Amino acid sequence: MRLRRLSALVLALAAPPMAVAALVACKPASTSPSSGDAAAGDAASDASALNTLDGAALYGSLCAICHGADATGYKADNAPSLVNPTFLESVTDDQLRRSITDGRPGTSMAAYGAIRGGPLKPDAVNKVVGWIRSHGSKPISLPPRGTGDAKRGAQLYADSCERCHGTAKVRGNAVHLANPRFLEVASDEFLGWAIAKGRPGTPMEAWQGKLTDGQIDDVIAYVRAFNKPPPVELLPAPTGKEPLVINPHGQAPNFKPRSTPCPKTANQPDAAPCIPDERFVSVEQVKEALDQKRKIIIIDARPPSDWMRVHIPGAVSIPYHDTKRLEEIPNDGTWVIAYCACPHHLSGDVVDLLRKRGIKHASILDEGILEWHRRGYPVVAAPGVEAPPKEGYGLVPPSPAH
Ligand code: HEC
Ligand code: HEC
Structure with missing residues (x-):
């Protein structure tokens, strides 16, 4: 954690304007979602309806939560700008298509392509590429490079x-x-x-x-010359029939959720208003509940392609873009914990939906799955998927909440 904050500080010293965004990049989910992010949310809860949306609506319902409504980036997780002029004039459509389809495993950029377990068919990926492209120039011809050392x-x-x-x-x-x-x-x-x-x-x-x-x-x-590990094999796709409740006959866990201090908004005028509430449960508490065989539902809110790489044992895949299965969640006091990689964004959306349905015992796994995995807590992982490094900034962006 200390190193994480340090590297954010280094960036803050190096580059004041963006660093402010970087420091608040993983702001607590209590400040989200803004109404803009939630646009097209209803259509987004059904994967096949999703694919019929146009590029702008697809982008708004799937990508804006991290890359920002205007695609200039840094809404969450240090997601980069997708519309910077020097990016658009150098990136090819094929490169965009493959970046979206394959994702960047190990970061919060999931694979969105249906062939990788994501929600988007090739045609839908093309529509998003078209929408991104409409913000700037077509690729120009780039100067050739020499051979370096x-x-x-x-x-x-x-x-x-x-x-x-x-x-x-x-x-x-x-x-x-x-x-x-x-x-x-x-x-x-x-x-x-x-x-x-x-x-x-x-x-x-x-x-x-x-x-x-x-x-x-x-x-x-x-x-x-950076190492290129071979692409990993994936776990079988979720069927949607996985049992929801872990330890259905166990006792309720003894969670003590915490609220998050509101981040300073002075430097970030567009920040959503901060609503403190008790919605974060730490990885230690959830690990203990699993060890003690407590009754609990764990939701993986990332696209299924990420669940197919690694998930917490017993976690059901209910992605932020296809939330139909939330209707099956019993409103009988059973604790529900949602997680993502960020660690708060996608899971925050799902917890908001649950609370809207009157489910009070719904919280976010505070540090997210990357920290869970980093600590060596149990996971179900595809062969070759390793825990994030123990030392350093790792794969989780800094959070003002930590
Ligand atoms: C949970 C946050 C999150 C969501 C949602 C998300 N992205 Fe990303 N995206 C990222 C991050 C973080 C990176 C940078 C990953 C890295 O470090 O390599 C990235 C990288 C990318 C890149 C590569 C950019 C480059 O400079 O090479 C593209 C293209 C992209 N995202 C498009 C999308 C599109 C389109 C969607 C919606 C279908 C989307 N992303 C959804 C977080 C997200
Ligand atoms: C002060 C921080 C900082 C330093 C130092 C820095 N970069 Fe970057 N770099 C960034 C950020 C932030 C982006 C993404 C910007 C955006 O959102 O468009 C980026 C983007 C890039 C990209 C484009 C990636 C993509 O997919 O669009 C490349 C390549 C790159 N940097 C290489 C380098 C190299 C090589 C160096 C050293 C000579 C370097 N950078 C130094 C912050 C930095």
């Missing part, structure tokens, strides 16, 4: 890039360049353009002039 690049990377982008293993506050799904789709020319031109209006400065062309090639060579 990864060894020289390593030093440059450590000096100039690591504080934001993290290491091969550990994500920083900015896009994880070592993610195999990123390296798969990002060409050297795309990388070179981002490094040379930066991303105007974000902490990503233009390195042209500060690094020579040769040095940029060296950094690219180093980034390319």
Whole structure:
């Protein structure tokens, strides 16, 4: 935790305007959802209806919660801008399509493509790509790159890039360049353009002039050399028939939920009003309840593609974009805990829905599944899926609540 906050601070010192957004990126779910995010929410609760929506509505119901209603990013989880001019002029439609379909496993960017267990058919992915593209230019032709030296690049990377982008293993506050799904789709020319031109209006400065062309090639060579673990096999898709209640004959858990202090909003005028309430249960308490065989329902609020990588044993997949199964949740005092990766956003939406239905004992797993996994608590995982690193910033963005 301390390191996490530290790396947020480093970013804060390096880049004041965006850092404010980064620090509040994972704001507590009590401040969400805003009405804009919830738009098209009803259609979104049915996966097949979802696919009939147009690009704007798809984006609004699935993506705005993290990338922001206007797609400029940083609404949650340090999700990057999708409409920055230097991004749109260098990213190809195919690269966008594959980024959305395959996601960035190990970060909160889930795989949204139906072939990966996500909710979107190829046609729907194309509609979202079209909507993103409508915010800027088509790809321009990018200058070719030379052959760099990864060894020289390593030093440059450590000096100039690591504080934001993290290491091969550990994500920083900015896009994880070592993610195999990123390296798969990002060409050297795309990388070179981002490094040379930066991303105007974000902490990503233009390195042209500060690094020579040769040095940029060296950094690219180093980034390319990040380990590429083979893509993991997935668990079978959820059937929707998994039993809801864990330990149906057990006693009720003794949860002591906590409320979250409201984040300062002075620097963030568009922050939703803060409503303190007691809706967070810690990972320790939930682990203890499972150990003691208490009666509980655990909901995985992420897209099913993430559940198919790793989930808490007994957790049912009820994704934020397809919440029909919430109707089956008994309103008889049974405790319901929802989690996501963020750790508060998608689960916060689901808990809001449950509370609207009059279910009072509904809370959010405070630190989210990545922290649960990091601690070595039990999980059901696909082969090859490893726990996030124990040290460092890890995969969870900083939260003012911690
Ligand atoms: C729970 C938060 C969350 C949601 C919801 C989400 N994303 Fe993301 N997205 C992220 C994060 C975080 C990253 C950066 C991942 C990394 O570090 O590699 C990302 C990365 C991306 C990228 C790659 C950008 C780049 O610079 O390479 C694209 C494209 C993208 N998201 C599109 C979408 C679309 C379209 C949707 C909706 C269908 C969506 N995302 C939903 C969090 C989210
Ligand atoms: C002060 C923090 C910071 C530093 C230092 C930094 N970056 Fe970035 N970088 C970012 C952020 C934030 C983004 C995403 C901006 C956005 O939302 O469009 C980014 C984006 C990128 C992208 C584009 C990723 C994508 O999919 O769009 C590349 C490539 C990149 N940086 C490489 C580098 C390299 C190489 C260095 C070192 C020479 C570096 N960055 C230094 C913060 C930083």
